[in-house]
Amino acid sequence: MPTVDHYTADSVAARANRAVLGEHLRREIAGDLDGTMATMADEPYLLPGTGVEARGREAVAAVYATRFRNVPDQHFDVVRSIVTDDAAVIEGYVNATPHGTFFGLPAYGKRIRLRATVWIEFVEAKVAGERGYYDTAELRRQLAEGVEA
Numbered sequence: 001m002p003t004v005d006h007y008t009a010d011s012v013a014a015r016a017n018r019a020v021l022g023e024h025l026r027r028e029i030a031g032d033l034d035g036t037m038a039t040m041a042d043e044p045y046l047l048p049g050t051g052v053e054a055r056g057r058e059a060v061a062a063v064y065a066t067r068f069r070n071v072p073d074q075h076f077d078v079v080r081s082i083v084t085d086d087a088a089v090i091e092g093y094v095n096a097t098p099h100g101t102f103f104g105l106p107a108y109g110k111r112i113r114l115r116a117t118v119w120i121e122f123v124e125a126k127v128a129g130e131r132g133y134y135d136t137a138e139l140r141r142q143l144a145e146g147v148e149a
Contacts, residue, residue, distance in 0.1 A: 005080040013085040016125040021081075021088050024127050029075055031068040037061055041122075045129035048103040050136060063103070070100040070107065076116075088120040094134070102143060103132075110146030114139055 008018045027035035046054040054063045074096040081090040094114045098107030116134040
């Protein structure tokens with residue numbers, strides 16, 4: 001596993017964004033819907049890169065609730081992150097065993113480990129939105145076939 005590399009811009013806003021990002025990731029990985037939503041702006045969005053698009057608190061909460069139910073063991077191993085006054089970029093690996101669906105794609109209970117990059121926007125030290133990027137062909141393959149743990 002590569003060494004973790006984090007950079008935070010030297011500003012009050014960037015430090016506040018780093019703190020809310022850390023809290024958001026902790027709550028999200030714990031499957032804490034209320035805690036996750038508490039870190040988000042009034043009208044958040046999610047674009048996880050699979051064709052799913054959620055805009056607004058209700059729609060975003062529904063996507064998270066489905067994921068927490070279908071993927072209770074999800075973890076994101078952060079390899080590097082950069083946080084600025086209005087955005088963050090985190091790169092790492094999604095580790096999970098999805099059942100039912102995974103961001104709208106059929107899942108069959110197979111283990112996945114997929115490199116991903118997520119862009120996160122902030123508004124007033126709250127997560128305004130997330131855009132996920134990864135190899136969707138590889139994601140589909142792993143959902144069907146799995147990978148070794």
